[in-house]
Amino acid sequence: MTSVLHGGGPAPCGAVPGPVEPGAPASAVPSLPVSGVFVALEGSPRGLGAAEAAGRRISHGTNDLPAFGRRRIWPRLAAQFADLFAVMLLAASAITFLSYGLEQPRDPATLQLAFAILAVVLLNAGIGFAQEYSAERTAQSLQAMVPRTCRVLRDGERQELPARDLVPGDLVVLEAGDAVPADCRLVEAQEAAVNNAALTGESDAVARVADAVPPGPLLEARNCVFMGTDLVAGTAKAVVFATGAGTEFGRLFRLTAAAPRQQTPLQRQVAAMARRVAGVALATGAVLFAVRVPSGQPFVDTFVFALGVMVALVPEGLPATLSVSLAIGVRRMARRHALVKQLLAVEALGSTSVVCTDKTGTLTQAEMTVVRLWADGAYHPLTGVGYAPVGEVADAGPVRELLRAAALCCDARLVPPSGPLGWRVLGDTTEGALLVAAAKAGVDTAVEEARSPRVAEHPFDSVRKLMSTVRREPDDTYAAYVKGAPLELLARCVAVDRNGTRTPLTDASRAEVVAAADELAGQGLRVLAVATRRVSGPRPALDDAESELTLRGLTGMYDPPRPEVRDAVDACRRAGIRIVMVTGDHPLTAEAVARRVGIVRAPDPTVVTGAALDALDDAGLDALLDGAGELLLCRVSPEHKMRVVTAFQQRGEVVAVTGDGANDAPALKHADIGVAMGASGTDVAREAAVMVLLDDSFASITTAVGLGRSVYRNIRKFLIYLFSHNIAELVPILAATFTRFPLVPITAVQILAIDLGSDVLPALALGAEPMEKDVMDRPPRPRHERLFSAGVMGRICFLGGIQALGVCAVFFWHIHASGIPATDFTKDTPAYREAITMVQAGIVVSQFFNALAVRTDRQSVFRAGLLSNPWLIGAGCVGIGLMAAISYAPPLQAVFDTAPLNATDWAVLAGFGALLLAAEEVRKWMVRLRRTSSKGEGR
Numbered sequence: 001m002t003s004v005l006h007g008g009g010p011a012p013c014g015a016v017p018g019p020v021e022p023g024a025p026a027s028a029v030p031s032l033p034v035s036g037v038f039v040a041l042e043g044s045p046r047g048l049g050a051a052e053a054a055g056r057r058i059s060h061g062t063n064d065l066p067a068f069g070r071r072r073i074w075p076r077l078a079a080q081f082a083d084l085f086a087v088m089l090l091a092a093s094a095i096t097f098l099s100y101g102l103e104q105p106r107d108p109a110t111l112q113l114a115f116a117i118l119a120v121v122l123l124n125a126g127i128g129f130a131q132e133y134s135a136e137r138t139a140q141s142l143q144a145m146v147p148r149t150c151r152v153l154r155d156g157e158r159q160e161l162p163a164r165d166l167v168p169g170d171l172v173v174l175e176a177g178d179a180v181p182a183d184c185r186l187v188e189a190q191e192a193a194v195n196n197a198a199l200t201g202e203s204d205a206v207a208r209v210a211d212a213v214p215p216g217p218l219l220e221a222r223n224c225v226f227m228g229t230d231l232v233a234g235t236a237k238a239v240v241f242a243t244g245a246g247t248e249f250g251r252l253f254r255l256t257a258a259a260p261r262q263q264t265p266l267q268r269q270v271a272a273m274a275r276r277v278a279g280v281a282l283a284t285g286a287v288l289f290a291v292r293v294p295s296g297q298p299f300v301d302t303f304v305f306a307l308g309v310m311v312a313l314v315p316e317g318l319p320a321t322l323s324v325s326l327a328i329g330v331r332r333m334a335r336r337h338a339l340v341k342q343l344l345a346v347e348a349l350g351s352t353s354v355v356c357t358d359k360t361g362t363l364t365q366a367e368m369t370v371v372r373l374w375a376d377g378a379y380h381p382l383t384g385v386g387y388a389p390v391g392e393v394a395d396a397g398p399v400r401e402l403l404r405a406a407a408l409c410c411d412a413r414l415v416p417p418s419g420p421l422g423w424r425v426l427g428d429t430t431e432g433a434l435l436v437a438a439a440k441a442g443v444d445t446a447v448e449e450a451r452s453p454r455v456a457e458h459p460f461d462s463v464r465k466l467m468s469t470v471r472r473e474p475d476d477t478y479a480a481y482v483k484g485a486p487l488e489l490l491a492r493c494v495a496v497d498r499n500g501t502r503t504p505l506t507d508a509s510r511a512e513v514v515a516a517a518d519e520l521a522g523q524g525l526r527v528l529a530v531a532t533r534r535v536s537g538p539r540p541a542l543d544d545a546e547s548e549l550t551l552r553g554l555t556g557m558y559d560p561p562r563p564e565v566r567d568a569v570d571a572c573r574r575a576g577i578r579i580v581m582v583t584g585d586h587p588l589t590a591e592a593v594a595r596r597v598g599i600v601r602a603p604d605p606t607v608v609t610g611a612a613l614d615a616l617d618d619a620g621l622d623a624l625l626d627g628a629g630e631l632l633l634c635r636v637s638p639e640h641k642m643r644v645v646t647a648f649q650q651r652g653e654v655v656a657v658t659g660d661g662a663n664d665a666p667a668l669k670h671a672d673i674g675v676a677m678g679a680s681g682t683d684v685a686r687e688a689a690v691m692v693l694l695d696d697s698f699a700s701i702t703t704a705v706g707l708g709r710s711v712y713r714n715i716r717k718f719l720i721y722l723f724s725h726n727i728a729e730l731v732p733i734l735a736a737t738f739t740r741f742p743l744v745p746i747t748a749v750q751i752l753a754i755d756l757g758s759d760v761l762p763a764l765a766l767g768a769e770p771m772e773k774d775v776m777d778r779p780p781r782p783r784h785e786r787l788f789s790a791g792v793m794g795r796i797c798f799l800g801g802i803q804a805l806g807v808c809a810v811f812f813w814h815i816h817a818s819g820i821p822a823t824d825f826t827k828d829t830p831a832y833r834e835a836i837t838m839v840q841a842g843i844v845v846s847q848f849f850n851a852l853a854v855r856t857d858r859q860s861v862f863r864a865g866l867l868s869n870p871w872l873i874g875a876g877c878v879g880i881g882l883m884a885a886i887s888y889a890p891p892l893q894a895v896f897d898t899a900p901l902n903a904t905d906w907a908v909l910a911g912f913g914a915l916l917l918a919a920e921e922v923r924k925w926m927v928r929l930r931r932t933s934s935k936g937e938g939r
């Protein structure tokens, strides 16, 4: 949480944050020469010592920002009363209180209703507030699960640390794709560029240098990088000069208001539906009023009644139930290693129809071992597995120079076992494998590094597919060490190493190298070529360092497939989801791996390279993506990925795409579901994605799609459940009105007791239903399918219609059986009280069966397991218990005008509920029958 160096309060953006040391202001940091930076910031080219860093952490605090977007409680609570429903209900309550005041004689029922409506508003606000608060907490805890680490030098050793442990003076090592963890001054930069969008809004990459610049505003200093921005190209080393809240970003952060909460399309659809129902409620109230007053009902009574019906029909709790259900989905996904950063992704996941996946780490374990080499015109096997440098190389002589050159072109570091951890790689696993292979061939990388120190480098990028370092050789000459994709590197070679002599490349020897690369790739190995050349000075331009090269040989590394991926791929096939592998790797490697994990089964999949993609126009690309054939895109760059994602989307597909590098960010942002890797991905990719896989595995994407589908289904279940009983509440009232029965079959307070009492818990339990087994056995939901489709509306009417018939029957049967003429009924007639109790209990009991019925839409609930959601059974029992209390407890009888029901009454209601379940089973059976016969006809 600390600010710059040695104190000073917060300063305005870009101004002097505080003194560097007595007499040296921090604004002077950009204009210091590199050597002066270490002195002024009390750092060292070897990084801080552990003890010094620990001391500074105590005095400066952790490199954290305060929790984001915490708004104060009261304004948030007040906001709950400002939405449309709340205002409507508050107005209704005020009018009811007024009616009570004007009534002669005053009816306590009116007062009860006024209080009941007020209680509804308070309850709703409470639920909404709690829900919003818990969603925010969930978002924060998920955020905390995304790793935020950085690399630093401490005591001369490169280490990976949680970013919060950084202190001023630390020497940070940055690579393309890293989020800048604190405000830092560069002391080394190789082709470095940052994206400052988070700070300045400027989204173009801007170059960064290490040299001193003239004094000026801090944010414009070209040799500084700031927290919240990203290094998008190159590599750099930088000394931290401000951490936590003391950074420029920290200041901006304090000024930023809470991020606006966006509604997902699903939430918008439900809110729109709720508004429509509210409109119907208003209209119904008006009709009831208009019909009942001319028929001689007292004016105020009728008004209060109509108002009560309106309030009762408004689906108040619906938006909150929806958000809870989405949030449950998010939590379930997090438990299965898929962190979803936006609720929006939960529903998009459910309709994903294409997954563009990369290979290394997602389909494979990213645990590379060099198993075969090609040097000096021959293949050389290598033994040993994993990162332990234990194994043997046949003919170590010819391959030694190849592996020495490869090792001298690596940024990664091999870390010896410590504690429970075995040999590990810090950095790129491909490079780790090369270091291990070099060690097996007897190359001591540390000694070689010391003999030929690095003086410059051209970092790897996935467009060039090459990386090079420049080193000063013991004889004071300079040499470039280059490694990269075989075809890209071969194109820059003019000679090949044969028996230690430089032999010019001929067409025949080129063909021999290509054949060797194909042979290794055909075995599913990742192939890297290695080359070297003499250069004239310590800082050759990229084209000088990476041209006229001498090829040293090829390395082939094995990366075992993840065992869980095969099942996940099968699940995608069954679910109608197309998997397209998009990789920078060699076509043969890609095909071999795709076969191993089951993505490719046909003998002749379509394999297209990036160069071939470039040759296609948009119509050609569209034709390529047409159909459901097996498609592998190889040797592609992130730009190709972006183009393919866009083309799929234009075809109406919902696309999930994985990515890990900084330049994958556009494709990740553009896709419907951008998926970044939590363990191996770059910070930039993780920021751009809406989903982060904690375990990097393809299988987690499939699981998340299944959960996304199941969330959507659950939402449909509780919508059918909630809206169908509205029909059961409304129809008896309309029936009584139009048959001119003087009283109502169910009172407004009873309806409120159902809506906010017995129905709430089952709706939540439906929203939390476990994933159905067949969820991945159907094709994806069409992109533009509406939540309230004809099918859903049909089921609402079917179930609601049966419920309505049932409750009308019990009501009028009770009235009729009493033998009292309709005009003689008053509110206190015992038969009337029994009848309205039967109506309320009828709805509650039938809702219990309805909740069971809506759990499946085609399958029989008995097959799905009638009791398999214990929460639902429990919630239904609570509802029935509440109803029993309303029927038997004298204080509640007084409030609800109810009467005790007898055993026969309950038996009748249970029979009626069972009938509803049976009718729904018949409907499902007919649907299944129709589907089987239409499949038969199709055959």
Ligand code: ATP
Pocket: 358, 359, 360, 361, 428, 430, 431, 460, 461, 462, 463, 465, 466, 467, 483, 484, 485, 486, 526, 527, 528, 582, 583, 584, 585, 586
């Ligand atoms: P994958 O789908 O396997 O994850 P990718 O799409 O991430 O691959 P890149 O990382 O862009 O592919 O790599 C493309 C090619 O560049 C690789 O096939 C390899 O030959 C080469 N390559 C990868 N890493 C390095 C590196 N560190 N140095 C040099 N060349 C590399």
